[in-house]
Amino acid sequence: MKKRLLIFVVLLVIGLLSWMGYSSVQKLDQKSRSEVIVQNLSSLTNNLGLEIANTDQPTIFMYFNSDCHFCQWEMEQIEKNKEKFQSYQLLLASFEPKSEALYFLQQYNLAHHYVEVNPDSLTSTISGGVPQTFIYENGSLKKHFKGEVKIEAILEVLE
Template identity: 30%
Template sequence: MRKTMNKKSIIKKVISLLVICFLGVMSYKMYQKMSHKKQVAQQIAMLPAFSFTDLEGNTFTNSDLKKNLATIFVYFNSECDYCLHEAQSIRENLSQFDEVHFVFVSIEPIENIKKFAQEQQLLGVENVTFLQDASFVFSQKFDANSIPYLLIYNKSKKLIYKHKGQIKAETILQILEEQ
């Protein structure tokens, strides 16, 4: 009888210890995630330094951004329907974005990016740039964990808005007007 009670007692203690360990690990993981989010938020509050490749194979960095314009990064994939609709909405309203430099970034091969730009009639548009992120750093540096993903920086290169998922050009214009 005593052996049975000892076994039950030991099992209860082991289960309790496992639950405490599990809760400790989960708490630590949550703390790490919150710390990372805070660090990334600070990192992207002002436009961070970056280096990607343009469609001609040249390096494109912060210094290549158009001066005195708001900068809007659009992280996309050419096979994403939401990205397609977002690009169409931007193209249809381009005349209203004369104070904006759009920077479309994708991890895809340059040929795919170029084809997307051509199909969306955005290739060669003065205030639109397409870039390749062959090193997969955009998602880490700018906390982009979905496609499409949009970041709006004002003329001073301060982050004023970020959005996960599709967004309409009209909404972007409203955000820019509020600044």
Template identity: 25%
Template sequence: MKKTNLIILLVVLVGGAAYLGYLSKIGTEAEAAVITVPSTLPDYTLNDINGKANSIHQLAGTKPTLFVYFNSTCHLCQDELAALSKRIKEFKDYNLIFTTVEPLEEMIGFVDGLGIKGESNVHFLLDSRMEVASFYKIRSVPSIFVYDAKKQLVAEYVGITEVDLLLEKLAG
């Protein structure tokens, strides 16, 4: 009986050690696959919701910029953009660039409903060829990138992000 218990214990210990080794190998491979966001705001030219071509760098100008990649059918994006819209006056010293891959017809009603389309520092761009999505390797929306006045990345977020945190990062 003692011999059987000893064999079972030995098998459990060896099996556990092998499993932990397997898990540590998975962690190493996952870390190697981490995607890093480029540290400078990209300068693509995209059409806005009125069909006009705009350079992202020109829209950002010399102000800190909040760059948000979104989809109007995503409930997280809807919540995030609604929260930003409610506090739009607090963003008066910053540029906000909202970009999506979806066709204009699918998102125009959403943009109109936000009530911020007429703000001079708010820009909605269409990434119809997925250039920006590829640049950032967008995997989830909303994807939010905060840049300083020199167009250098300050912070990046995926999912709903507190407006106060975004304002803090923009203020530097």
């Protein structure tokens, strides 16, 4: 009886380790695919199913959530400095329902920059949490900020 229990425990441990290894490899693979996709504005927008007017215009793509305090602060800062963003294409995307995202952005007069994307596509394309800011120039990724970023840092990259 003890021998069977020992065999069962060993097989269980081997199974768990195999599953954990497989999961880790899958996550690393997804992360590397994500990093390749976000390198180019066209590949990002194609992957998200977005049709944007000008992929050659300097673009700021922000991934946000209305419950995120850092996102709230960033949107507030963009609103206060919106004249500095006029020559850039600003795209704001969230995985939350459209109505919630738009309600949030309306508080900062930024709803017209909202781009609707499939939440599953967004979360599988961009790995990591919110906020994330991607700055594109000539269609190529120039800078990627993970987490809270000051508006001055964004503008510095674009100047």
